[in-house]
Every structure is written in structure tokens, then in C-alpha cells.
Amino acid sequence: YLNDIRGLSWELEPIVALCFEVGVLLSLALFARTALMDPGRIPPKPRGSSGVEELMKALGPEHVGKLPDFNRLCTTTWIYKGLRTKYCTETHACIEEFDHYCIWLNCAIGKNNHRPFVLLAIVEAMTQLCQMYLIWATSSQLGESDTHVVQFVMNYPLLAMIFVAHIFTTPWVCVLVMHQLRLVATNMTTNEMINRYRYAHFWTESQSRGMGSFRNPFHRGVLRNCFSFWWARDRSVMVDVEAHCAGECCQHHS
Template sequence: MLNELLQVIFLLLLTSGRDPGIIPRNLHPPELEDDGSTISTDWLGSQNGGGGPTLPPTRDVVVNGMVVKVKYCHTCMLYRPPRCSHCSICNNCVERFDHHCPWVGQCIGKRNYRFFFMFVSSTTLLCIYVFSFCWVNIIKIMQKYHCDLWKAFMKSPVSGILILYTFVTVWFVGGLTAFHLYLILTNQTTYENFRYRYHRKMNPYNRGCGRNFVEIFFSKIPSSRNNFRAKVKVDSSSIFATPMSFVHSRRPEVPKRSFDIEMGKRQAVAAEDFDDIQSQLGSVGGLERSATQPRRTNWDHKANWQNTPDMHMLAAEYGIEHGLTDREKHRGDH
């Protein structure tokens, strides 16, 4: 049982750790050139209506004597090969894209599909193996101690837990194994089975059960198109062209007035702020003149808000400091 468990773990690592067949992105869109594929006549008609030339959304490619449309990927800036699709989770175009498996955290594609199927089928066999021999252990306990099934479970609770766990699990991994075995024999992918419904139309990739089986398990796995250990090449012109914009984008937005007060800088205040200050000064002066009896307050006249350094700074900025001093002198005379 230990060997089977190690085999399942090894296949899991192969499935999740391999490049599934990621197609490298282009730095620039491809040129309009004759590469053996044909362009849709509908797109040509729309281009004659005016505007600059753009890349057609699809191209027609002949596969086994049948015409197959390949789409242009705006993210990777390339025409996807047949059976290739863009994974929305990995954000990459993957050759022979089957699906993105959340349980292994990886796309399943051309370079790791056989290991995925072996992992799922080995897990199914392991569940059946554990389920069967746990029952054998329970039966031996019942024969040895001449007890019923419940007491046998009490004497070996681990066997009971494994029986319940494998019974539930085998339905999932077993169903997945059967479904992918059907896909292998008909040369389909999960994406194609749900998207194109080949049971209703001709599958251009189906070459018979035997050849399909050989293609999946005995064909040579292509080498990866990516060098994940290579150094990333960065365009130096783009780096030197945008340092200031990066600095400005990273600079936090600080309110103008608070920044000026904290840093001790004297900058211009908006016109509406100046009108605000004048109206506040006028309202305070009117209240002082209309007061018939002096009121005792906790504020000292010398510590009034009008005499704070910030207000003097703003008043001096707009030349109204003279008006403040005249008002103070007039208050002192009275």
C-alpha cells in the first residue's frame, strides 16, 4: 500500500509541476502575411468599408482535411494553434487545453495530460484497494473475536473511518477516470466536449480508439517552449521614459492646505478660501461690536484665534495684515 501511495504522490507532483504547454506571448502583434491560413471573407468586407487594417479575429486552418477556425488572442497577441485555449485563471494560452484543475493548482494541457489521467486513475485504484482490505480486516476481527460488525468497528476504528472515506472519494475520482477514459478514446478534451459537442458533429481529431490511445500515452511529449530560468529582458527605453510618471503615481495625495502648514511653506490659497476668511473676520467683528455687555470667557485676547501664526500667515499672504492690526488698535482704544 505504501508503494501505491508514493506512486500517487509522484504523479501529483508531475502533474502540478510540469509546464502544461504554455505558449509564449508575443511582444508585438503578428503581421498580416500569408502563412497558409485563409482569412474570413466577412472580415475582408468590413475592412473595405474604411479605417486602417486590423488583424482578423479568426483564421481558417485545415486539420485532417477539415477546416478549423483558430482565434486571435488579444492578451498573448498571437493566433492560437488548433485545440489551444486561453486559461482565464493562469492567464496563458495552453496547447491542447483540457481544463484548469483547482485540486492540483495547474492547467491540464498537452504536456501533462497523461500524468493527470494516471494520477486520477491511480487514486481510484488506491481507494478501491484501501476500501477492500479494510473490509477484509473487519471480517477477520469478527471471526477472531466472534463479535458483530459494530464491535468490530469499535476494535478497529481506523478501518471504519477509511471505509467511509474511500467509499465517498471513489465516486468522484472514479467518475472522473471514466469520463477522461471516454475523452481519450474519442480524442477530445474537456473544453471541447463542453464547448463544441463533437457527438453532434464530426470531430476532426478522432482517428480511432487505438490511435487515439497511442497518441495520448505513447507519443513523444514536446519540449517546453519556455525557459523559466532565463533572465527577463526589459526594454531600457521604457524604463528611462517613465521614471517621473512612476514617482508621481506613487506620491500620496496630501491636502494642499495641511501640507503647507506642516511643512511651513507659504503657498497661494484659492479665491474662495480668501472670501471665506474675510467673511469670518467680518462676522467676528460684527459680533464684538454688537455686544452690549462684556462677557467673561476662557480665552485671552492675546491668545485669540485671529492672532494665531497660521492666521497671520494667511492674512499676510493676501495683504490683509494691516486691516487686522488696525482693528486691534481700535479695540485697544475702546
């Protein structure tokens, strides 16, 4: 690309070529930042100030009637985890707002690096689409109209292989982008979406069946969810679901 079709790309599609080259640099920077920064790791608790002591305090007389959730005690790090803090078996640590473990970056995605991870996915998808377009546009200028594809493959096999690879990888990256943007809009994590049936705080209680309807206690509306993810960084603030539902009912009947 640098030696053969870079100049032609700038002549034919200067804006797309600029977006591609800027996208490559941004992708490398976001890749390094996401992979190297702390995802939100919580250090293990020392003896005497661990989650066990927190549970013992919660069982005191001043907390009568409010039993703590013993399932939130991590028996590996002895941390009394928050609702969105999960133990990552790959990194052997509790991660705040744990989303998932990324095998491509070899790191956990959590509170601190979730935002650059989503940016990386968006930039990577746009960069791949730009490169596919540039390869296709320049290939038509490098030979006769009827055989330009064959000539391009014969003369530039590496670029042809990259184009074929993008055909298979770009759709998956785009699906990842849509998946992550949907989670941002609904204020959920990948872990919560997959394991939502295991977490009681995502379900209303039903006297007849035990588990009622699904409700997201972190959902505050699409705009506020997006603002919380990209700027405020307070995604773990819970909404008073009962009061919120009551308010909507009052507005509906007024």
C-alpha cells in the same frame, strides 16, 4: 494502518496490500509531477512578432480566398492560437491542448501533463479500492463475526472515517477515469466536449441551417487515438474528414 492492521493485511491479502502500498507511492509521485510540470504554457508574444503580425501576413495577396480566423487571436497574450490552444483564466496563459483547470491540483491540464493526470486518476482509483477492500477484510478478523464492524469502528475510528470517505470519493474518481479514457479514445478534450457547439471545426456546413452534423476532425480511430495520446503525442494532427468519408463510402459500395 501502519501500526495496527498493516501486518494483518499482508497476512490476509498480500497481493492487495502490495498494490495498495505501491499505489500510494505512485499517487504521490504522479500528483507532484502533474502539479509541478509545465502543462504546455505558451509565452506571450513580444511586440513586432505577435499574432497580429501573423494575421496581417495571412491577409496578404498570396493568401487570397483564405481568410484567417480572427477569433483565434488572444487579445491578452497576443498569440494566434492553434485550434486546441485555449486561454486559461486561472493561470493567465495560453495552454496547448487545454483540457481543463484542476482545482485539486491547482494547475491547468494541457499537452504536457495530461498523460500523468490520467495515470494519476487511474492509480488513485485502484489505490482507494484496494484500501477499502483491506479495511473491510481486516475488520472481520478483529472481532466477533456479529459485531466486528462495531468493534472496528470503536477501536479504529480513523480507518473507519477513511472507509466512509472512500465510499463517497471513489465513485467520482472512477467516473473521472472513465470520462478521461473516453476522451482519449475519441481524441477530444474536456474543454472541446463542453464547448463543442462553439467551435466551427467540429461541425459540417449546412446550406439550409448553417450548422450541419457533428464531426471530430482529430478522430483517427480508437487505436491510433490511444497510441497518439500515450506515445506519439501528436493529438492535434487534423484528419482530412472529406477524404476519409469519401474513402469509407467507396469501400462500402465496392
